[in-house]
Amino acid sequence: MVNDEGGETENTKLLGYDFYRRTLGSPRYVVAPMVDQSELAWRMLCRRYGAELCYSPMYHANLFAHDPKYRKDALQTCPEDRPLIIQFCGNDAQQILDAALLAQDHCDAVDINLGCPQAIAKRGHYGSFLQDEWELLTDIVRTLHEKLSVPVTCKIRIFEDREKTLRYAKMLEAAGCQLLTVHGRTREQKGPLTGVADWSYIQEVRQHLKIPMFANGNILGLEDVHRCLDETGVDGVMTAEGNLHNPAIFQGLAPPVWQVAKEYLEFVDLYPCPSSYIRGHLFKLFHHIMNIRQNSELRDTLATSNQLVQFQAVVDKVQAKYEPYHKKEVEYVPEEMDATISTDKLELSPWLCQPYIRASPESHRQKIAEKELAAIDPNRTKRQYFDKDGNEISRKRMKKLRRRQRRPNKTEDQVHQRHERRLQYCTVCANPQGSKCEFNLCRVCCKDKCYGEDCDCRGHGILIKSRRAKAKKYQEHSQIEENNDSGVRTENLVCDPVPPVVAGNVP
Numbered sequence: 001m002v003n004d005e006g007g008e009t010e011n012t013k014l015l016g017y018d019f020y021r022r023t024l025g026s027p028r029y030v031v032a033p034m035v036d037q038s039e040l041a042w043r044m045l046c047r048r049y050g051a052e053l054c055y056s057p058m059y060h061a062n063l064f065a066h067d068p069k070y071r072k073d074a075l076q077t078c079p080e081d082r083p084l085i086i087q088f089c090g091n092d093a094q095q096i097l098d099a100a101l102l103a104q105d106h107c108d109a110v111d112i113n114l115g116c117p118q119a120i121a122k123r124g125h126y127g128s129f130l131q132d133e134w135e136l137l138t139d140i141v142r143t144l145h146e147k148l149s150v151p152v153t154c155k156i157r158i159f160e161d162r163e164k165t166l167r168y169a170k171m172l173e174a175a176g177c178q179l180l181t182v183h184g185r186t187r188e189q190k191g192p193l194t195g196v197a198d199w200s201y202i203q204e205v206r207q208h209l210k211i212p213m214f215a216n217g218n219i220l221g222l223e224d225v226h227r228c229l230d231e232t233g234v235d236g237v238m239t240a241e242g243n244l245h246n247p248a249i250f251q252g253l254a255p256p257v258w259q260v261a262k263e264y265l266e267f268v269d270l271y272p273c274p275s276s277y278i279r280g281h282l283f284k285l286f287h288h289i290m291n292i293r294q295n296s297e298l299r300d301t302l303a304t305s306n307q308l309v310q311f312q313a314v315v316d317k318v319q320a321k322y323e324p325y326h327k328k329e330v331e332y333v334p335e336e337m338d339a340t341i342s343t344d345k346l347e348l349s350p351w352l353c354q355p356y357i358r359a360s361p362e363s364h365r366q367k368i369a370e371k372e373l374a375a376i377d378p379n380r381t382k383r384q385y386f387d388k389d390g391n392e393i394s395r396k397r398m399k400k401l402r403r404r405q406r407r408p409n410k411t412e413d414q415v416h417q418r419h420e421r422r423l424q425y426c427t428v429c430a431n432p433q434g435s436k437c438e439f440n441l442c443r444v445c446c447k448d449k450c451y452g453e454d455c456d457c458r459g460h461g462i463l464i465k466s467r468r469a470k471a472k473k474y475q476e477h478s479q480i481e482e483n484n485d486s487g488v489r490t491e492n493l494v495c496d497p498v499p500p501v502v503a504g505n506v507p
Contacts, residue, residue, distance in 0.1 A: 012149075015178050019151050020212040020235060023108050024083045027052035028229065029250040030214055032240035033087040033111065033155070034058075036277050040076045041267035043084075046243060048263070050250035053083050053236070058113050060124075061090035061099035075106050076271060085153060087111040089126040091136065093143040104150045111153045112140060115183050117190045128157050128187040131168065138175045145176025153179040155216070157187055158201045169205045180205075181214040181238055192364040203232045214238045220355035222252035244284040246353035254352045256326055257285045258319035265312055275306040282311060288350040289318060291338040300405070322351035434460050 014023050031038060031046045033055035043054040056074070063070045077084060086107040090096040100110045114137065116127025130137060144152040154177045158165045169180060182205055184197030197217025206213050212235045215228050219239035228237050242249050247260060261282055268278055282302060283290065290299040302314045325332040332349065348354045374380050385398040393401075424440070426433045431442035436459030439446055446457050450464040457463075 013151060015151060016211050019109070019178055023151075024053055026235070027083065028236045029053070029225065030236050030238040031055060031243055032216065032238045033085075033113070034240050034244070036274075037244060037280060039273045039277055040078065040081060040271040041264060041273055042247075042277075042281060043081055044078075044267045044271065045260070045264050046247050046250075047080070049248040049253070051243075051247075052250075053085070054081070055111060055238075056084065056086045056107070058087045058089050058116065059099070061088040061092075061096040064088065065095060065098040065102065071102060075103065076273075077106055078271070083108045085109045085111050087113050087155070089113040089116065089121070089124070090140075091125050091130060093136075093140045096140055097143050097147055100144055100148055100152075104148050107150065109151045109153050109179070110144060110148060111155060111181075112144070114154055114156045115181075117157065117187045131156065131159070131187065134168070134171055138171060141172055141175035141177055145178075151178035152176060153181070155181040155183070157183045157185055158198070160186055162201060162204065165201055166205055166208055169209055173209055173211055177211065179212045179214070180209065181216055184215065184217040192359065193361045194358055195361045199228060199232050202234060206233045212236075216240070219249070220357070221246075222249060225250070242355050244281070245287060245356050248353060254348055254354055256319075256323070256351055257289065257353055258315050258323070258351075260353055261285050261315045261318075262312075265308065265315065268308060275311075278308075278311055279303070279305065282314065284356075285353065286318065287356055288346060288354070289322070292335045292350065293338060294335050318351070325349070326351060436460070 013019070020026060029050055029052045031043065031051045031054040035057050038055060038057050043051075043056075046054060059070075059074050064074060065071075074086075084107045086100075086103045086109075088096050088099050088103075088110065089112075090099070096112065103110060113127050114130055118127070121127035122129050141152055141154065154172050156168065156172070159168065169182070172180060182202045184199050184202050185194065189195050189197075199215065199218070202213075202215045214236045215232050215234040216238040219225060219228065219237060219242045221242070224242075225237045225239070228234070239249060246254065247264075248255055264281060264285075265278070279302065286302070289295055290302070298314065298317060301317075302311075305311050305314060324330040326349070335350075346354070383395075385393050385395055387393050387397075387401065424433050424435075425431065426442035426445055427440050428445040429442060431444070433440050433442055434446065437443075437446055438457050438459055439449060441449060441457075443460050443462075446460050447462055449455065450457055450462045454465050454468065456465045
């Protein structure tokens, strides 16, 4: 390990399997780094349900290093939140190092995100869009390995070329990576084209690396975790989406969604986080319930909630509706699901935590092809939209009305105040007057008045009188300085007279 002055320092950090066993505790069940989703409250919930290692959300190295508020929010943790690995994204070795140096005292390792396939990663030039720049990645990993007091780890995706994937992993190991997570999908496998992860790539990489490895992809339940461990030979299994839909995945349980949601909100009360994080988690937990047509009003309520008490009220309503079915006090009759979800995908009752199974890429491509054919069909039936009075409206108008319906209801006082509001008009012209204008004028007339009568209007920000006074004061000050400079020059001439000419000294 090299210090900032270039000299050798004592390398006390553990590496490789010593780090995996003694620092991390040989974890097999790992919660993935998830943007805006693996915050402290969620990590603590996952640890309660058997997670042995958690990653922080992905943080932008440049923001983390230079924005104190961003860094303070990111470093939210507690003594029970260990072991913890903090993940950064970036494309500059020094920037990532600056961020990692500020984070190393708050975690057990620093991870470099080399797997994000999203469009924002492409624009920011980080994540999986660095996987072809091996010299840059070698520089980043080696710099962190040599300068940090904690190990550096990496998370990658595979290439289509199996041999290239293997060389890629070996390159990172040689640069100083002490733990490698391999997601068995390519950079192009995302969104509706996600498809199935290929564990055979992970198995082959495992056979050629000497450092600990985690596998990622295709984890929907505890049986998948154990099957992945057996088939690939990795040391641990990381899950993201499976964990979001069922944080009890590592215990093989399927608890009622309201039970998990209430526990999560209790942690949120202890470790506050933005309301968007809470809303995202509850929508994931309630995914199947919220896609039942009869629960559309409840879905809209959740979408507009932004306070802890409002989220708790939604959870209470879910519990009040479905707990009698769960306790078998009332017989459950399957409800009508939204068209985007087919009932044959639900292996359990909709109020139990269970995985979300994506449609295959082939079915997605088929739907796109059908839509393209329908778009060019001259005999197609045009979809019509109507308002509450039965009048036909455009699709754009319909979407606007739906947005309005989702907005929180205004109180009677707010509605009355809005109806009572009347515009006041300029006393000179017909334009509306400025609400804070000192002369009850519009901006144009106010400006004319201030110029002509040498006055200010702080409501419009027109400060003619003040600026003129400031300019006059500056001119007077400049004139005084100029006179002082002239006086000094005259005094110097008086003090240094021309020496007299003495007879005999004349050449």
